[in-house]
Amino acid sequence: GENVEQHPSTLSVQEGDSAVIKCTYSDSASNYFPWYKQELGKGPQLIIDIRSNVGEKKDQRIAVTLNKTAKHFSLHITETQPEDSAVYFCAASGYSSASKIIFGSGTRLSIRP
Amino acid sequence: NAGVTQTPKFQVLKTGQSMTLQCAQDMNHEYMSWYRQDPGMGLRLIHYSVGAGITDQGEVPNGYNVSRSTTEDFPLRLLSAAPSQTSVYFCASSYLGQGKADTQYFGPGTRLTVL
DSSP: OOOEEEEOSEEEEETTSOEEEEEEESOTTEEEEEEEEEOTTSOOEEEEEEETTOSEEEETTEEEEEETTTTEEEEEEOSOOGGGOEEEEEEEEEGGGTTOEEEOOOEEEEEEO | OOOEEEEOSEEEEOTTOOEEEEEEESSOOSEEEEEEEETTTEEEEEEEEEETTEEEEOSOOTTEEEOOSSSSBOOEEESSOOGGGOEEEEEEEEOEETTEEOSOEEOOOEEEEEO
C-alpha cells in the first residue's frame, strides 16, 4: 500500500523568510497530493492540492511542486507570517486504491517574530 | 451547513468498556473516513466508506468497527477499549469525483483517553 514520509518534523523560520516541507510517496500510481494545515485544537483544513498531470501549483504565498519521477512533492510558503504557525500534513491517494488518502507524519512550523 | 460534526468532544473510558464515536455530515458527501492522530505519527486511516452500506479497512482497523446505514452518519465503535486506543479521533468526508476521494472536510475531533 501507499506510504508517505514527511520531513522535517519541526521547522522554525524567521518571519518573512520562506519555509519548505518535503514529502515522498511509495505508490508510483498515486495521482492526488493534498496539503492540510492544522491549527491547535482543530481538525486539518485543506490549503492546496496538486494532481499528477501538473508539476506546480500556486495560490498566493503557497506553492506545491510535484516530481513524479522521483516520487516527491513539496510545499513552499513564502513571506511567512505569524498566522502560518501550525502543523502541516502532506497526503497521497493511490490510483489503485483511490479512496484511501494516506497522510505523512506532519511538520510543526513555528514562525519567529 | 454545519459541515462535519463529531460527538463527544472528550471521553474517558476504562479498559474493556465499549463506546461509539458519532460522526455526521450535511454536505451529501459519498465518502467518509475515520482517522486517529497520535504524537509524531500523523493521521492514520482507520476505516472508510464510499457510500451507504459500503465500508473498508484503512491502515489501522484492528479494535474498531464501523457501519454506514445512511449517507449522513458514520459511527466508529470501540467494542473493548484498550489504553493503546488513547488518541484524538477525526472524522472526515468528501465528494467522490470519478470514484476518487477529493478534498476532505474534517470534524473538530474527539479526544479519547482509556485508563
